[in-house]
Each structure stands twice: as C-alpha cells, then as structure tokens.
Amino acid sequence: MSVACFLIPQLPLQAALRTHPDDDTARKPVALMQTTRGRRTVHSCNTIARRSGVRAGMDRSTALGLCNDLLLVDACDTQTQQALDALADVLGQFSPLVSLFPPDAIVVDLTGIRPESVSLDALSKAALSVGIEAHVAMGHSPFAARALATVHHQTPLNRPNKEQQLLANLHLSSIQLPPDTLKALAVIGIHTLDAFLSLPSAAVARRFGAVAHRRWKEAKGIRVVALPPYRPQSPVAETRTVDDPIERMDLLSFHLKTLVDRVLQRTRGRNRGIEELTVTLIPVRNDPNHVYRTVLDLGRPQADATLLLQLLRERLAHNPPQAPIEQIRITVSRDAPLNHQQLTLFGDPAAPEPIELTTVRLVGLLQGEERLVTALRDDYRPEQAYERVPFNAQTQDSSTFSLSAERPVRLLPIPQALSQWNADALEPLLPVLSGPERLQGGWWDGRPAARDYWIVAEPTGKRSWVYRDHRTGCWYLHGLFD
C-alpha cells in the first residue's frame, strides 16, 4: 500500500483565508478570531502575527495593541469543512480512493499508481489550485504518511528503508498523542517513535491509556487506521468575500476567474463536467433588491475554464450588476459525467460550437430571456396554445403536428379592436372565406374566452383572422395570414 497524506497546517485559518481576496495575506499578520462566551479571542494566527507577539487565546484589543495592522478574520466551521471538501474533490483526479483523516488531513491511496506518474510537486500544486497549502508526504500506510507530513518529509515511494529510518527518528508530537501522554513519556525519557515502539504493548496500554495504545499499534502496523472513502455530499460551490466592494468589471472578472478555476478543478476531481453554473453576486449590506443571480445552463458537461469565463463575461457585459459587489458565489447547480471526445490531430478551428453554448450566449444577450423554443399546449384559446420553454438539445419533437383548422402565421400579441364594426352584427363586415369557428374555454384558470372566429378577405386580397367576443359583442382582429 502506498498513500499520500495532505496535512493542512492551521486548517481553520487557511479555510478562512481561501475565501479572502487579498493575495498578500501571506505577507501580512493575520489572526483567526473566535467568539467564546461573548468574548472575541484569537483562535490561531500566522507566523508573522506570532512574531509580533500575538498568541491564541488573546482578546481582540490586546492582539491589535501588539500588532496594529493585524488582519482579523472570523472562524467558521462551515468554511473549514468546505476547504476539506475542496481538497478532497481535487485529489479525486489522482486516485478514486480519497479519505478524510480528521481533523486536518486527507489521505489519497496511490496503490497501483506508478510513482513517477504522481509527483509530490503535482500533488502540492493540486492543493494550491483550490487555495490550500498542505504538507504532503508519502508512506506505506495512512499513519506513516501522516506522521511524516507533520515534519513535511517528502519520502519517495520507492525507498521504504528511508521511510522507516525517518519514522524511527520522528518526535512523538507527530503522532497525535494527547499532551498529558507526551509529558508522561518525556518524563521517562521517551521522545522518539523508535523509543516509544520499544515499550511493551501491555505497558503502554496500562500506563498511558487507550489513545497511546492505539497509536502504538498503528505505528507497529498491528492496527490499520480505518478511513472511510470520501463521498461528495454537497454541490461544488466556491465563495469569495471582499473588503472593498467591487465596482469595476475587470476586477470582478479577475475574482470570477479564480473561482471558476477552483470550481472546475473540483468538478474534474469528481470526474464530472459542469452542466449548469449559478453565479450569485451579493451587493454591499446584502441588499436583497440588488442581489444578482445568473444561471449558465450549458446543456452538456463542460470543463473548459476559458469558455465558462467567456460566457460569464458576455452575460455580465449584457446585463451588468446594478450595485457594488461584496461577495461572489459560484455554485455548480448541475453536473454530469464528462463526455470525452477524440481530438483531431491538427485541431479544427472552424468546428461549430455546440448549440447549447450558442443558446447560453443568446440568453445573455437577450438579458435573461431563457425560453428560446416553444412547445405546444392543449388549449383552445389561440394565445394559450403554446408556451415558451428553455432550450434543451435532448428533447426532440415526438410527432408531426397538424391543426384542426387553419391558423394564421401571425398572431397579434394584443387583439386589435375593430371599433368601426357594429357590435350587434353577428357576421363580419368583410367577405367571409371560412367560419365561424367557435372557440371557448379558460373557465378553469380565470381567463375565460368565448369567441367566434372567421377568416375574412380584405379588399387588398389579404386574409385576416377576426373574432367576435361573445361576452361583449365586440369585434377584434387577432391574426394575419402571411
């Protein structure tokens, strides 16, 4: 068995910062704040803040007193879970067996995968692509890999002797022992894993407790850490919150690119493509009247970041947000397995794009009008006999359609009153070509209609579709034969 372990140092802090737009956070003092019993205290902080004297447990004012430019971010369990999910999703592209190793690690089973095809560098880059900096190490078991990751040892998979040597010299703080146990072991002069493993099993269980005994057995290889495989529970979503509201399109575009890249990395890791992408832009003070929401219904699974960004930019250019943006949220509202396609040797620059993409562009151009095709409805009222529906390339017309009577190809959106026609007349004033055809219905939906329709010939030779409303006796022009 060969596994890679991704240990995420200061996971809650990293989870909070990955939704933060400031890419300079690595060079700034940052503290993660928590609220306990009404007090805001420091949960953890980065190295720069620590250099200024900021420590976990300090209250807000003390921390700010020690470090003026300290950036405070709030701790959030949901964000932490989302960060773990994001990393687990991305790692799916290396192996189908990915497991969460609580509380702050993820293990990827690389058994059977050629060592040279998965480099530690590639694994680290995958983590960085979703905004997480992880310590990566490989080992023959999850326990060994995790222990090595604590000291950030990049052990090549094909050198087991080297791994054993590193593990033997490892400090006991690397194997998740309780602090009290570590102290007790230190008192009797045991600091390394090698020394710890030299203790008899029964003595470890009796003197240092169940947790220490479990770790001892795991280190010996008697007990294997059971890690259930990761199963994505929620749709892929990425969020970004900014301190300075975004008013410029280029800035918005920049943030969208980051989020789209992350979302695509995650869906690729799930071996799926994006079919529908929802982008929500939340304005300053979360004003519900200006929340911008747009849906890209791509029709077929897509995994091309350039294309998605282009579509989003088109959508935003045609229908820009009306207020400065404070938060950007991208959600994959529908995904599907990727349809892999054989590529041509030299590419085909003139290849037409899928019709679904054209319709996505059209929806953007027509400012959100998503219903691009029509479907017939079983209704006697002419204006209700069809409905506009969203385009779906998978839906096909089942059969040919025929009308029971002739209908005009042009139907006026609002029937035009023929005011010069006598309301008492029961027949049209113009020569009748066919009719009357009585159409009535709509009592079931509160829009009743009772009409007699005629096709009449105008003096110019054109034909019109007129009707007499039973309820009012008035005459209307409803359609034109063209």
Added chain:
Amino acid sequence: MSGDLSTVETLRAALSQRFPQARPTAAAIHQPDRGDSRHAFSTGWLTEVVADVGAGGCSLVLKQLASLLKSHPERYGAFVDLSHQLYPPAAAALGIPLRRLLLLRPKSVSLALKAVELLVSGGGIRMIALDLPAGTAPLRLSIAHRLRRLIRQRDVALVFLVRHTLTPADCRIELSVGDTQ
C-alpha cells in the same frame, strides 16, 4: 430550392397551396430580381424576401425553414421575430419541428442583429430568418458585409423578411398580393 421546378414555380406552388382563395397569378410574383435565383434560401447566401404582411412572405420562409430542417435533422433553425407576431402552432403545422426552432424576440433591431451574428458564429444553425417590421431603417453596408462574410464561412442560410429593401442581398424575392375582388 430543390427539385426540377424553378424558383418562381416553386414559390407559386407554395403560395397557391397556402392561399387557395387568393388565386395568386403570375402577376402576383415577381421574378427574383437580383443574383442567381437558384440560390434563394441556400446556405451561404443572404436572401431578402420583400413582402407586405399578408403577401405570404412569412409562410414562404417558414416552409423553406421546415424543408431545410427536415433534410438536416442534426441542425437547428432560428426565427428572429422583431414584430413578436409569429404564431408557433401555425409554424408547426407548416412542418417545423418547434424544438429545433429557436424563436427569439429581441426588443430592438440592433439586438436582433447581434443575435443573428451570434447564431451564425455558433455554427449550429442551418437557417436564420429575421423578420423586420415596417419602418426599419436600411442596414449599414458594413453590417451587411460582415453578415454575408460570416454566413459564407459558417454555411448558414440567412433570410431577411422585410417590407421594403433594406440590404444588398445575394438574392431578392418580392411578393405582393393582387386584388381578388
């Protein structure tokens, strides 16, 4: 246009089928007055159908659209309906598979032209009909040139259904209705 019939005969047949009472005579249909009539409604060509409402222009375009969609089941058609009047059940009765017809109702001519350009560039559409209402200003030559270049590249049939000539088309068909009284 397909078959052995000439363009004019095909038009006449379509119109007499659509308007049996109107008795369209030879005088009701002018010869396609520009370009090569055999290429009317062909892909890669810009056809202009000049017809008043009621002269049968819309039915003619829909019939051609139905014919093209029938012969290319993998492609789609589009009807850009600026007058917001096209009645889909009647189009379906003319043989158009509605699920393969994108019906766009833009609010302005410029938006309609942008939509046409987008449709042509996409390449998945076989024929695009643009119904422009009376009073539309003639198109700028640069726009017409751009569209013609695009439809040639993408092999799309583009048809302008207009009340009066608006653009230098590859082929123009004029329809009018005679007095039936």
